[in-house]
Amino acid sequence: MLAISCEIRDPGIEAHLLRVQNLTEQLVIVHNRRCQLELSKSYMNHIVHSSILHDIGKAESPEGILYKPGPLSPYERKIIEMHPLMGSDILNKISREINNDVISSLEVAENIILHHHEKWDGTGYPHRLKGEEIPLEARIVAIVDVFDALTSRRPYKDSWSVERALSFITNKKESISTHPS
Template sequence: MPIVLSGYLKLGDAVIITDQDHRILDINRYYEQTTGYSRDSIIGFKAGFLKSGLTPAATYTSLKSEMKRGNPWSGVFTNRKKSGEIWHSSITITPIQLENKLYFVGIFRELEQLKEGIYLSEKKRAETQRELLKVLAISCEIRDPGIEEHLLRVQTLSEKLVYMHDRRMQLKLSESYKSHIAHASILHDIGKAEIPEGILYKPGPLSPYERKIIEMHPLMGADILNKISREINNEVISSLEVAENIILYHHEKWDGTGYPHRLKGEEIPLEARITAIVDVFDALTSRRAYKDSWSVARALSFLNEQKGKHFDPDMVESFFNYFDERGE
């Protein structure tokens, strides 16, 4: 190995140097400490012997593509130490041409050893957030055994609608924002956990007093969320502001006659306008103890009637476009 490459071994991160066939030429002491393998025991081995099978195939595809172009590559590997323990590392691999020979210098930083915070891939963070919010929503409405299916349909349809509306209106919303809307929509009615069952499931008409209690559930839901959020690791659950907006404002109406704050038009956050349509549509097309389910056509006709009254007109059009694309 050329002497000039030895300088990389003095870096404070784990370093591995391989030849063009990816056989290990040298490692530094930080690499030994991290992996548990001694220098003498792995020189000559292919660098891939550390693979755990848990790194996504797309990561290796990206790596090989950049290496063929002679470019440096950065990414995250999930490898296995000598002890069998899994470790995650942020790695940069740089090809270096010396004396007509190609070498690769890999610099690793073990993510588990970062002094502050935790590491989660964006995909894993999204999956974790979705599941935690689902558990929270269902646990708050456990008195209604049929509610889980409604909540999951609202979550799925909110995701479809936000992507359709973003594309149709060319809003260029960020992926994280759209994801937060989809995940948080499942929480829209958690405030009903605070409503007495005698009022919540009353078979007949509500009195003005009982109606007032029902209309308090968005405020109760926001209070529940704020109490819980103080105990949640923000690295796992992010952007609870979107969830709070959905909980507080999904019963507001475009014409200002909704509740609890009588917001009007675009004063109502976008995420709440999305959930409002989806929640009403699913309620109409679902069978309940006190009513039969409506057909999709009848429910869509109702939404059209309420365009500009209950619902954002542009959002209704996006909702119709979603069904048009499905051939419905």
Template sequence: MEESLKPFLLLSDAVIITDINHRILDVNKTYEDITGYSREQILGFRAGILKTRLTSESTYHEMHKALNQLLSWSGVFVNKKRNGELWHSSISITPFLINGDTYYVGVFRELEHLQEGIYIAEGRRSGIQAALLKVLAISCEIRDPAIEEHLTRVQQLTGQLIHAHNERLQLGLSQDYIQSIIHASIMHDIGKSGVPEGILYKPGPLTSYERIIIEMHPLIGVDILEKINAELDDDFFKEELNVAKNIILSHHEKWDGSGYPHQLKANDIPFEARIVSVVDVYDALTSRRPYKEIWDKQKAIGFLREHQGTFFDPAIIDTFVQIV
């Protein structure tokens, strides 16, 4: 092996050096300790000896694409130790062209041994958050057998609307914020679990007293959410729960200040609540409810247009009409 590469083996992180065909030329002591393979056992084997199917093919594709262009690459692998245990590692691989030969130096850091926290791949983290928030939402509204379909439609249409609105107005919203809105939208009506069924599913008009009880459900929902948040006490859901709180509390506020529970007006209403408000009303109008028949799409859009600038954010209505 090229002598000039040997100083890399002195690093405290795990180090592997391979040739252009990814055959192992040398490893350091940390690599031996983590993987359970001694240097003598592993020299000459291809680096893929540790490979598992838990690392996506797209990760390997991007790695090979970069290295073939003699570019450095960084990513996360899920590999297998000699004893069969899995280990998650952040790796940086750097190509070196020396005297006409190409070498790759890989520096690993075992994520399980970080001093604080736990590593979860971004896609998996997002999936876990979405699934758990959906379970929480359905659990809070289990009395209604059709609620899962409504929640799923609201979530899907929220995703379409937020992406379209962000693109149309060039808002520059971060993908994390967008995903938080989509995930949290499914929680919008969890407070209805505290409303008596006789009021919630009443086929006729509500009395003034019943209306007051219905209009308490955002406050009930926030109380439920804060109890969940206190039990979790973890950054894992922090962004989603903050956004969910805004949606739960304010998705019945109206642009002109005539909504509830706090009569917020215009841009004082959180953006995520204004988005979900439009979607929720549209889905309610185009679905069968105990107190109404299904409206067709054009009638529902007409209602949104009629209340554009009074009930709803005018710019969001413009975007919504485009996508439906």
């Protein structure tokens, strides 16, 4: 699995990627049912299977930044904020070698990779997309990625409780619905 190849550079990434994929599957099912969107099984599977690739661009990030135990400098933050663009570039290089039968799956993967750090209010990166400009699949993975990051111990922070993480996400008005909350 391509995404797991990042394990060589970041020992914790495999567990994060698998948790994100598992949580994405649960959220897609609940969201589809709750909002009565009638998303196709194929589309939901594309989201779930592509979610594991969301951080593939970190393979191009300097280890000194990935492993830094404290806060990032403004320069380091700019570097790490490039990982969605680097991930999109990696996927595009790979897609040149693939036949057209999987193109729709790759479009979902690219949306997730490129836009999983965008925010509903337009303050995210790399393109500062706002609201429904952010593809649904990227909104779903963004919520899951934030939740997992908050509830996992990192070199620079302790893990948060599930309740605290959900409160943070709710108060930030992160949204995956088709309408702002």
